[in-house]
Amino acid sequence: MARPRVRSGGGLAALAYTLRKGREAGGVISLYRRLRSNNACKTCALGMGGQSGGMVNEAGHFPEVCKKSIQAQAGDMARTISERFFARTPIAEMAAASAAEFERLGRLAFPVIAEEGDTHFRRISWDEALQRTVEALRDASPDQTFFYASGRSSNEAAYLLQLIARAYGTNNVHNCSYYCHAASGVALGKVYGSGTSSVVLDDLDRADLALVIGANPASNHPRLITKLINLRRRGGRVMVINPLRELGLEKFRVPSDWRSMLLGSKISDLYLQPHVGGDVALLKGILKALAEIDAVDTSFVSACTEGWEEVEKDLSASQWPELEAASGVTRAEMADAARMLASAERGISMWAMGLTHHVHGVDNVLALANLSLARGWLGNAGAGLLPIRGHSNVQGVGSCGVSPKLKAAFAEKMEEAYGFRMPTGEGQDTYSSMTAAHEGAIRACILLGGNLFASNPDRLWASNALRRIGMSCSITTKLNEGHVHGRGRTAVILPALARDEEAQATTQESMFNFVRLSDGGTPAVRGEMRSEVDIISSIAEGVLPSRVFDWSSLRSHSKLREEISKVVPGYAALGSIEDGGEFQIDGRTFHEPRFSTDHGRAVFHVTPLPDFDPAEGEFRLMTLRSEGQFNTVVYEEEDLYRGNSRRDVVMMSEEDARSLGVGEGDRVVVESETGSMVAVAAIAQIRPGSIAMYYPEANAIVPRRLDERSKTPAFKSICVKVRPLAETAQSVA
Ligand SMILES: Nc1nc2c(c(=O)[nH]1)N[C@H]1C(S)=C(S)[C@@H](COP(=O)(O)OP(=O)(O)OC[C@H]3O[C@@H](n4cnc5c(=O)[nH]c(N)nc54)[C@H](O)[C@@H]3O)O[C@H]1N2
Ligand SMILES: Nc1nc2c(c(=O)[nH]1)N[C@H]1C(S)=C(S)[C@@H](COP(=O)(O)OP(=O)(O)OC[C@H]3O[C@@H](n4cnc5c(=O)[nH]c(N)nc54)[C@H](O)[C@@H]3O)O[C@H]1N2
Ligand SMILES: [Mo]
Numbered sequence: 001m002a003r004p005r006v007r008s009g010g011g012l013a014a015l016a017y018t019l020r021k022g023r024e025a026g027g028v029i030s031l032y033r034r035l036r037s038n039n040a041c042k043t044c045a046l047g048m049g050g051q052s053g054g055m056v057n058e059a060g061h062f063p064e065v066c067k068k069s070i071q072a073q074a075g076d077m078a079r080t081i082s083e084r085f086f087a088r089t090p091i092a093e094m095a096a097a098s099a100a101e102f103e104r105l106g107r108l109a110f111p112v113i114a115e116e117g118d119t120h121f122r123r124i125s126w127d128e129a130l131q132r133t134v135e136a137l138r139d140a141s142p143d144q145t146f147f148y149a150s151g152r153s154s155n156e157a158a159y160l161l162q163l164i165a166r167a168y169g170t171n172n173v174h175n176c177s178y179y180c181h182a183a184s185g186v187a188l189g190k191v192y193g194s195g196t197s198s199v200v201l202d203d204l205d206r207a208d209l210a211l212v213i214g215a216n217p218a219s220n221h222p223r224l225i226t227k228l229i230n231l232r233r234r235g236g237r238v239m240v241i242n243p244l245r246e247l248g249l250e251k252f253r254v255p256s257d258w259r260s261m262l263l264g265s266k267i268s269d270l271y272l273q274p275h276v277g278g279d280v281a282l283l284k285g286i287l288k289a290l291a292e293i294d295a296v297d298t299s300f301v302s303a304c305t306e307g308w309e310e311v312e313k314d315l316s317a318s319q320w321p322e323l324e325a326a327s328g329v330t331r332a333e334m335a336d337a338a339r340m341l342a343s344a345e346r347g348i349s350m351w352a353m354g355l356t357h358h359v360h361g362v363d364n365v366l367a368l369a370n371l372s373l374a375r376g377w378l379g380n381a382g383a384g385l386l387p388i389r390g391h392s393n394v395q396g397v398g399s400c401g402v403s404p405k406l407k408a409a410f411a412e413k414m415e416e417a418y419g420f421r422m423p424t425g426e427g428q429d430t431y432s433s434m435t436a437a438h439e440g441a442i443r444a445c446i447l448l449g450g451n452l453f454a455s456n457p458d459r460l461w462a463s464n465a466l467r468r469i470g471m472s473c474s475i476t477t478k479l480n481e482g483h484v485h486g487r488g489r490t491a492v493i494l495p496a497l498a499r500d501e502e503a504q505a506t507t508q509e510s511m512f513n514f515v516r517l518s519d520g521g522t523p524a525v526r527g528e529m530r531s532e533v534d535i536i537s538s539i540a541e542g543v544l545p546s547r548v549f550d551w552s553s554l555r556s557h558s559k560l561r562e563e564i565s566k567v568v569p570g571y572a573a574l575g576s577i578e579d580g581g582e583f584q585i586d587g588r589t590f591h592e593p594r595f596s597t598d599h600g601r602a603v604f605h606v607t608p609l610p611d612f613d614p615a616e617g618e619f620r621l622m623t624l625r626s627e628g629q630f631n632t633v634v635y636e637e638e639d640l641y642r643g644n645s646r647r648d649v650v651m652m653s654e655e656d657a658r659s660l661g662v663g664e665g666d667r668v669v670v671e672s673e674t675g676s677m678v679a680v681a682a683i684a685q686i687r688p689g690s691i692a693m694y695y696p697e698a699n700a701i702v703p704r705r706l707d708e709r710s711k712t713p714a715f716k717s718i719c720v721k722v723r724p725l726a727e728t729a730q731s732v733a
Helices: 011-024 028-036 067-077 083-088 099-105 126-139 155-168 182-192 201-205 222-233 258-263 279-292 298-304 308-317 320-327 331-343 361-374 394-399 408-418 430-438 459-467 532-543 557-567 572-579 654-660 697-701 725-732
Strands: 112-114 145-149 173-175 209-213 237-241 251-253 270-272 347-351 384-387 444-448 471-476 490-495 506-509 514-518 619-624 649-652 667-671 676-683 690-694 718-724
Touching: 011 028, 011 067, 028 067, 112 126, 126 444, 126 471, 126 490, 126 532, 145 155, 145 430, 155 173, 155 394, 155 408, 155 444, 155 506, 155 532, 155 557, 173 394, 173 430, 182 361, 182 384, 201 222, 209 222, 209 331, 209 361, 222 237, 237 331, 251 258, 270 331, 279 308, 279 320, 279 331, 279 361, 298 361, 308 361, 320 331, 347 361, 361 384, 394 506, 408 557, 430 459, 444 532, 459 697, 471 532, 514 572, 557 572, 619 697, 649 654, 654 676, 654 718, 667 725, 676 697, 690 697, 718 725
Parallel strands: 145 173, 145 444, 209 237, 209 347, 237 270, 347 384, 444 471, 471 490, 619 690, 649 676
Antiparallel strands: 112 490, 506 514, 619 718, 649 690, 667 676, 667 718
């Protein structure tokens, strides 16, 4: 088995990395200055920075920094792509570049275009680039367009994007959360009437148990690990549920904490390894075991919830052998887990993509919520449900309206404020826009950041879909694979400033529903980059009749904030954020057991066992992230904590490798209904029968299967066959 070069997450390796990145970014001091500036951290949605200064969290703790923020910051400070590069490099050659190679090109510093039949991208003026975009939108009818946003942009840019889309006449507006936490939003809406976290950051300091399921915060939300370490130091417990033994969830060294740095901190007290996709069965088993030891908080259940009787009935009807087989976890282990939950008074259940990326993503979250409700862990301090969200402002982008048809209250306010009729259609979600594009029904799209191409299942299909769009306009800081493989027949790419380079302040919302103000700053590199708000306004000005808006006020971020405060539910306090008022959004977190459902009670749901059952000889494949990437952006090939030095690996248990007749480093073919890939076997501590590959590369074989309720692709429950490459070669011969 390949041994990781390190024996814990974090530690000296993380520090050495910081110094190296500092040199690449043109100096450790300038990198440090940017990291310390009053801007919300650019990477995950844990929330950091803002008016308390960079590297400071919501509770005022300093220094809070992770490798990811350093990577992202250093990446934005790197060199720019020259005009010569575009003149010299045919698109066909760019198409062969890897995600890491795109990242290393540097910042895009001027608009470029490639038209149908062009062999190269070429530099164009801002006027021409905007003109081309405007013409395409004018030529299309609104239902032949869509507007997509990633979660990196500001609230101001997001609000403006959806505003102009509605004024133009379409509800085809969506963001990356359809491929991310949509299942959590749907499930939490059913449980307590609000789609986001029920807890604030401080609650983590009051909990005595954390259940971390389907998430790898050691790599993806490292500062959450500090919270888990502190919780254990106070005598609390951490339970992990994950098919893969993640090193950083066993032991971690927090660089800013000398005790942890010196000795390493233990993270998990109990580590359960279910089958990929086995969580509903496991969570039901734990709940059944909890009921058997009378650890259900019956007074909470009867006073504050609904639906327990049906769940109880369903549990009694569930048989242990079935739950054990479907989860891959023994009854004894489930009983251990139940005892640990029963010993805690206040617990927080937290999860990420390991629960949402399944055909049964919504059921996964509902089954987890059932467990928390049964313990009475909702609506009191130190207890609750915490979806660990992805992009740094994915919540704000959603709050500010980048979603298809808006809720009635929001839509009415928009009509009141601007005097135009909102479009009435349901609007497309992300996947529906992709299908429409594949059918040739999309003539123009605006992509505010992100990489829609590489985020989609079925890479070839996704490329074909996007290549059929008449004109794609991407607003981006850097180039990625999507700008080549997922460009429209005419592709306009516009260079944007990052949030800490904006001349005007912007705002962001964390996964704890806390809204912070970023001061902005000066561009880290020289070029023609413009602010996202300015770019969107310029497009709107060309497309919409001149009477609709006061264009100068749309370019002012503080005016936009005033409008958001009048229109966006929960954002009333935004208008005064510049007077020192970073704020917690009202009505979303619960410290009293009164919830936002019609009757004020939280709701249990019966969750049937999913129909995810690989055939004899098939494996359950999940696709996941490495330590060295941020989504489709690959910073380095190595995954430090998992000990993989390359990305084209398939992680499998020793037992499965033996039965396939392969060893570490041997080549295998992984085949799904969508396609096949050659990969290199990497022996890992993973539940036998389950295997893992890296996203986004593995999207070449991820089928287009969705959770019907959340419209999220099942990126983590894929049935595949695996065979040694040699055998294939023989059979071909
Ligand atoms: N460094 C870094 N940080 C990031 C990102 C990044 O790419 N890199 N991306 C950001 C974004 S947008 C997001 S959404 C988050 C993603 O954060 P995560 O959800 O933590 O990331 P993933 O790597 O997709 O998968 C998480 C874990 O789920 C486990 N898992 C997979 N399938 C199952 C299952 O069926 N059951 C259970 N119980 N576990 C399962 C995997 O073993 C893995 O440990 O991180 C954000 N932060
Ligand atoms: N197989 C598989 N597929 C997946 C996943 C998985 O786990 N497995 N995860 C899914 C998830 S959770 C997500 S969130 C999606 C990711 O979906 P996206 O959000 O669409 O993709 P990213 O890779 O995060 O987008 C990165 C790009 O954003 C642009 N960018 C970066 N910063 C800025 C900025 O400040 N402003 C602007 N305008 N642009 C910027 C750059 O072009 C960069 O290359 O992928 C999904 N796809
Ligand atoms: Mo995400």
